[in-house]
Amino acid sequence: MKKILKELCIGLFTIVLLNSSNLVNVFAAENSSVSESENLYSNYEQVTQIAIPDENGNLRFYTGIEAQKIYNQIEKENMTEEINNNSLSGLFNYDTYKLSTNNGIDTCGMFTYKYRFVTSSKGTKYGSNRRISPILANGTSSKQSMEVSVSASVSWNINASLSGGYKDAFNAAVGSGWCGTKSFSETLTINVAPHKKNWLEFKPRVNFVNGESQKYYVTRGPKKVTVVESSKKVYSESPRTVTMQLGDKNVKCPDGMYVWKESNN
Numbered sequence: 001m002k003k004i005l006k007e008l009c010i011g012l013f014t015i016v017l018l019n020s021s022n023l024v025n026v027f028a029a030e031n032s033s034v035s036e037s038e039n040l041y042s043n044y045e046q047v048t049q050i051a052i053p054d055e056n057g058n059l060r061f062y063t064g065i066e067a068q069k070i071y072n073q074i075e076k077e078n079m080t081e082e083i084n085n086n087s088l089s090g091l092f093n094y095d096t097y098k099l100s101t102n103n104g105i106d107t108c109g110m111f112t113y114k115y116r117f118v119t120s121s122k123g124t125k126y127g128s129n130r131r132i133s134p135i136l137a138n139g140t141s142s143k144q145s146m147e148v149s150v151s152a153s154v155s156w157n158i159n160a161s162l163s164g165g166y167k168d169a170f171n172a173a174v175g176s177g178w179c180g181t182k183s184f185s186e187t188l189t190i191n192v193a194p195h196k197k198n199w200l201e202f203k204p205r206v207n208f209v210n211g212e213s214q215k216y217y218v219t220r221g222p223k224k225v226t227v228v229e230s231s232k233k234v235y236s237e238s239p240r241t242v243t244m245q246l247g248d249k250n251v252k253c254p255d256g257m258y259v260w261k262e263s264n265n
Contacts, residue, residue: 044263044264045261045262045263046068046261046262046263047067047068047071047259047260047261048063048064048067048198048260048261048262049061049062049063049064049067049259049260050062050067050070050071050257050258050259050260051257051258052257052258053242053244053253053255057242057243057244058244059244059258071257071259074126074203074257077125077126078125078126112217112218113165113215113216113217113229114165114215114216114217114218115164115165115166115168115169115213115214115215115216116169116213116214116216117169117170117172117173117174117211117212117213117214117234118211118212118214119173119209119210119211120210120211120212121208121209121210121211122207122208122209122210122211123207123208124205124206124207124208124240125205125206125208125237126203126204126205126206126256126257127154127203127204127205127206127237127256128203129201129202129203129259130152130201130202130203130204131199131200131201132150132151132152132200132201132202133148133150133188133190133199133200134148134199135197135199136148136190136192136197136198136199137192137196137197137198137265138192138193138194138195138196138197138265139195139265140194140195141194141195142194143191143192143193143194144191144192145189145190145191145192146189146190147187147188147189147190148187148188148190149185149186149187149188150185150186150187150188150200151183151184151185151186152183152184152202152204152254153181153182153183154181154182154183154204154206154239154254154256155180155181155182155239156178156179156180156181156236156237156238156239157236157237158234158235158236159233159234159235159236160213160232160233160234160235162213162232162234165215166213166215166232167213169213169214170213170234170236173209173211174209174236174238177238178207178236178238179238180238180239181239182239182240182241182252182253182254183254184253184254188200193262195264195265196262196263196264196265197262197263197264197265198260198261198262199260199261200258200259200260200261201258201259201260201261202254202256202257202258202259203256203257203258203259204239204240204254204255204256205240205255205256205257206237206238206239206240207237207238207239207240208235208236208237208238209234209235209236210234210235211233211234212231212232212233212234213231213232213234214228214229214230214231214232215228215229215230215231216228216229217229239254239255240254240255240256241253241254241255242254242255
């Protein structure tokens with residue numbers, strides 16, 4: 001992994017890091033999400049290169065205008081996916097009934113409560129960008145280069161608090177590997193052009209599921225009806241893993257897109 005990522009970055013950027021108030025030759029800022037550091041970014045930031053692992057674990061590189069177009073397309077698809085998930089949030093393939101003595105359903109006797117998870121949508125999507133390198137700034141008229149450490153951690157998340165049967169039903173639906181964390185940490189050689197700022201972002205690719213965890217029962221008598229007693233809406237994401245080839249070794253890393261960005265000082 002280290003060798004692959006170093007080869008990605010050599011010749012791309014050179015470094016002088018940005019202090020909160022002054023440009024200095026070397027300054028290692030702490031990693032943070034893009035949203036936490038908006039004040040450090042120029043309004044003219046652009047994507048200069050992206051790297052995306054394919055199904056064989058090989059990184060495919062795109063630069064310049066092509067990289068920006070692919071990045072913009074992925075962002076657009078993510079927005080569409082969010083809209084679709086929101087529109088599906090109240091649509092599920094089950095029927096609920098109001099029980100009464102006039103609908104032919106036998107309500108006498110004990111009911112056995114059960115739990116299930118009903119999926120409305122699932123698939124894969126790109127998550128939110130997070131910056132995984134310091135902000136690197138070059139205030140000189142020549143390129144600079146040095147090694148920096150980058151790291152990222154991608155954890156599963158869920159928008160609901162589940163317990164008991166609700167939680168068991170969800171876990172049974174998504175599988176034991178859903179609730180995990182994937183991470184990596186590497187040292188890169190990066191170059192920054194004169195009078196430019198550069199940084200590296202990671203956009204994780206995650207599995208997602210949208211649905212409901214339900215408590216239900218089936219009525220007694222000849223006319224069987226499934227009745228949902230209560231339910232909890234659930235949206236959850238889980239990190240994907242990709243195996244990258246590093247010489248004669250296979251290294252498991254979080255799946256996603258590496259994004260190099262640049263702006264003026």
